Amino acid sequence: MSFALETAANPENLRRVAIDPVSRVEGHGKVTILLDDNNKVHQVRLHIVEFRGFEKFIQGRPYWEVPVMVQRLCGICPVSHHLAASKALDAIIGAKHLTPTAEKMRRLMHYGQILQSHALHFFHLCSPDLLFGFDSDIAKRNIVGVAEKHPEIAKQGILLRKFGQEVIRLTAGKRIHGTGAVPGGVNKSLSIAERDELLKDIYQMVTWARGAVHLVKEMHHQNPELYNSFGAFRANFMSLVGFDGGLDLYHGQLRARDESGNILFEGVDYRNYTQIIEEEVKNWSYMKFPYLKSMGKEKGWYRVGPLSRIQNCDFISTPLAEIERRDFIEYSGVMPMHAPLGYHWARMIEMLHATEMIKDLLHYNDIMGSDLMVTGERGFEGVGVIEAPRGTLIHHYRVDENDLVTMCNLIVSTTHNNQAMNEAVRRVAQQYLHGHEVTEGLLNHIEVAVRAFDPCLSCATHALGKMPLQVEVLDAAGQQLSSLSRSSEGTVSTPLSAP
Amino acid sequence: MSQNNKTPHNKNQATFILDGKTIPFTEGQTIIQAAMASGEYIPHLCFNPEFKPHGSCKICTVTANGRQAASCTQQTQADMVVESNTKPINDERRALLQMLFVEGNHFCPSCEKSGDCQLQATAYELNMMSPHFDHFSPDRPLDSSHAEYLLDYNRCILCSLCARASSDVDGKNVFSLAGRGIKTHLIVNAKSGKLADTDFTGDDKAAHVCPVGVIIKKRVGFAVPIGKRSFDEHPISATPHPKVRDV
Numbered sequence: 121m122s123f124a125l126e127t128a129a130n131p132e133n134l135r136r137v138a139i140d141p142v143s144r145v146e147g148h149g150k151v152t153i154l155l156d157d158n159n160k161v162h163q164v165r166l167h168i169v170e171f172r173g174f175e176k177f178i179q180g181r182p183y184w185e186v187p188v189m190v191q192r193l194c195g196i197c198p199v200s201h202h203l204a205a206s207k208a209l210d211a212i213i214g215a216k217h218l219t220p221t222a223e224k225m226r227r228l229m230h231y232g233q234i235l236q237s238h239a240l241h242f243f244h245l246c247s248p249d250l251l252f253g254f255d256s257d258i259a260k261r262n263i264v265g266v267a268e269k270h271p272e273i274a275k276q277g278i279l280l281r282k283f284g285q286e287v288i289r290l291t292a293g294k295r296i297h298g299t300g301a302v303p304g305g306v307n308k309s310l311s312i313a314e315r316d317e318l319l320k321d322i323y324q325m326v327t328w329a330r331g332a333v334h335l336v337k338e339m340h341h342q343n344p345e346l347y348n349s350f351g352a353f354r355a356n357f358m359s360l361v362g363f364d365g366g367l368d369l370y371h372g373q374l375r376a377r378d379e380s381g382n383i384l385f386e387g388v389d390y391r392n393y394t395q396i397i398e399e400e401v402k403n404w405s406y407m408k409f410p411y412l413k414s415m416g417k418e419k420g421w422y423r424v425g426p427l428s429r430i431q432n433c434d435f436i437s438t439p440l441a442e443i444e445r446r447d448f449i450e451y452s453g454v455m456p457m458h459a460p461l462g463y464h465w466a467r468m469i470e471m472l473h474a475t476e477m478i479k480d481l482l483h484y485n486d487i488m489g490s491d492l493m494v495t496g497e498r499g500f501e502g503v504g505v506i507e508a509p510r511g512t513l514i515h516h517y518r519v520d521e522n523d524l525v526t527m528c529n530l531i532v533s534t535t536h537n538n539q540a541m542n543e544a545v546r547r548v549a550q551q552y553l554h555g556h557e558v559t560e561g562l563l564n565h566i567e568v569a570v571r572a573f574d575p576c577l578s579c580a581t582h583a584l585g586k587m588p589l590q591v592e593v594l595d596a597a598g599q600q601l602s603s604l605s606r607s608s609e610g611t612v613s614t615p616l617s618a619p
Numbered sequence: 620m621s622q623n624n625k626t627p628h629n630k631n632q633a634t635f636i637l638d639g640k641t642i643p644f645t646e647g648q649t650i651i652q653a654a655m656a657s658g659e660y661i662p663h664l665c666f667n668p669e670f671k672p673h674g675s676c677k678i679c680t681v682t683a684n685g686r687q688a689a690s691c692t693q694q695t696q697a698d699m700v701v702e703s704n705t706k707p708i709n710d711e712r713r714a715l716l717q718m719l720f721v722e723g724n725h726f727c728p729s730c731e732k733s734g735d736c737q738l739q740a741t742a743y744e745l746n747m748m749s750p751h752f753d754h755f756s757p758d759r760p761l762d763s764s765h766a767e768y769l770l771d772y773n774r775c776i777l778c779s780l781c782a783r784a785s786s787d788v789d790g791k792n793v794f795s796l797a798g799r800g801i802k803t804h805l806i807v808n809a810k811s812g813k814l815a816d817t818d819f820t821g822d823d824k825a826a827h828v829c830p831v832g833v834i835i836k837k838r839v840g841f842a843v844p845i846g847k848r849s850f851d852e853h854p855i856s857a858t859p860h861p862k863v864r865d866v
């Protein structure tokens with residue numbers, strides 16, 4: 121099926137503008153826009169133009185390698201893949217309940233990851249747009265410009281991220297691509313010295329993270345027209361919530377709400393995700409389009425990530441983040457906030473929550489315990505779901521009796537947001553580009569909308585052999601000379617039918 | 620390179636010169652044996668002091684009185700002048716290591732042997748920065764048939780230590796090298812070619828000699844954290860043969 125502005129009726133006569141690559145996002149993606157002679161927008165697509173082969177090359181490998189191997193999906197959130205895979209493989213070795221030390225160490229690692237990723241995204245990638253304006257001088261619209269004009273903000277951003285990386289290093293063994301989580305638990309706990317090293321700075325981190333929430337909140341209050349409407353569209357939203365309904369980024373059950381905030385389902389055991397989520401393949405993107413089965417392709421697409429999580433949970437267990445969540449909900453009014461720029465505010469509330477969680481976890485002696493791993497009755501299938509910085513992350517494996525992986529299915533956060541991101545860029549194209557001469561500043565508006573989701577295009581391109589491909593050979597005048605296409609079933613045909 | 624564990628020598632003992640240092644030796648010792656007895660490291664892979672030398676990996680190549688020789692098979696002679704730690708020799712060693720890396724499939728970041736692996740540690744020791752050559756990317760399926768051990772042929776460097784251990788110590792002959800030249804490969808001596816169909820057990824010496832990540836004890840994986848593995852703590856020049864852990 122096709123949405124408004126997804127596919128132009130007569131693409132042949134239209135002018136094509138491409139933003140390639142979209143900058144200040146993780147991975148490689150592009151936006152293409154088809155305009156007519158009057159600069160009217162006819163088609164807008166966010167494409168993913170790289171692809172990898174994780175689901176394929178994990179097959180045939182021993183299961184205990186997987187939590188380490190899947191980290192190579194992404195250099196930004198390897199910990200999320202590490203933990204989601206470990207959770208899935210807990211089921212393979214029959215670890216029903218982790219030891220208190222393992223549970224807390226994994227959580228600590230995860231909140232370190234949330235902190236470093238959210239800080240990187242907000243301060244390094246997005247604050248230039250928000251502090252200077254979307255069409256401000258491009259030469260200054262970067263973290264160096266922020267460091268010159270707002271040195272204190274830049275410094276806090278850098279140190280918050282660094283602290284998150286330190287938490288990861290001490291829990292996973294390395295800043296990136298560590299090995300801390302293993303099926304059934306963890307392979308290390310903290311020493312007293314390591315705990316003290318983190319405790320020394322955590323209070324400062326909580327204070328700075330709180331300051332970051334206030335900074336974004338102020339932006340919303342100062343310019344509500346922009347912040348409430350930029351690229352705004354209504355959507356369903358989904359996330360894990362804790363078993364008590366509170367925000368829980370490490371474990372819980374699936375809950376989804378419709379665009380008005382009414383609960384569509386809740387209490388869903390994530391092991392049954394295939395009963396609620398279906399994925400559609402489109403021939404113009406390497407990234408699939410998931411939707412809620414019960415609502416169908418047209419109405420069932422949804423949003424994940426901070427904006428969903430903050431509005432999906434009933435409360436936040438840590439006091440400072442809870443105050444901020446209430447402020448956020450109050451600001452939004454009766455309807456949930458759907459504006460993409462609201463992501464930044466929600467993301468900073470989560471970052472504050474992560475610092476508070478780290479602080480709390482550091483006060484448990486369990487994190488220095490020595491009871492690290494459990495095993496139980498051997499299983500053959502496991503699903504692990506975690507709320508990664510960018511949203512719900514699903515890892516699903518089957519393992520044979522000889523310990524080799526026979527099936528791997530990954531649905532990463534950015535893939536859940538595929539339709540939502542496409543909607544956002546279409547709204548912005550309509551709001552800002554339609555009928556105007558295209559400038560760099562206007563095109564950056566499109567990128568601002570994409571960036572709000574913090575997409576990780578590297579993560580989202582993990583499948584091999586399933587993605588439809590199109591190859592076109594054009595002459596200098598743009599006339600098609602030949603073409604080849606491969607369908608999602610793998611059949612290759614020529615000539616290519618128009619997309 | 621290291622000078623640990625130096626054994627004192629008496630003045631009447633025969634000596635040779637290794638990279639300018641006087642090294643004592645006893646009759647019948649190979650260069651590498653004498654060097655190791657004096658705490659001198661000569662890079663090597665297929666040599667293991669517990670087994671008969673094989674002389675196949677050529678990493679331990681030195682020049683002895685100006686002629687190239689495998690130091691694991693070349694016997695030491697009085698006043699021999701041996702060069703090992705020189706740029707041209709280390710350049711050749713690096714090239715040999717690079718060939719070993721590209722001939723197999725070595726994904727160190729997700730290999731559970733990482734940090735305990737002699738190939739990786741030797742590459743670090745010799746400052747090998749990249750594989751340099753094109754990867755062969757061979758298709759080598761795993762043998763996961765055995766209940767307790769897994770064979771990942773992707774990482775085999777054909778050192779034959781498992782074959783030597785199995786025949787010389789275990790008296791079993793579970794492993795062999797088959798084929799010739801570039802087609803040489805490790806096989807399991809069973810009709811099916813599967814480890815499960817042999818009398819191999821975890822108590823065998825062969826289960827504990829693989830210098831790389833081919834013979835793997837199942838379900839252990841990354842139980843030992845990064846930073847706590849043998850070569851995280853000491854470079855291979857200081858501890859050339861740490862106990863092969865049941866990774």
Ligand code: SF4
Pocket residue numbers: 724725726727730731732733734736737738739774831832833
């Ligand atoms: S066997 Fe050694 S060199 Fe090969 S992948 Fe494993 S750690 Fe790397």
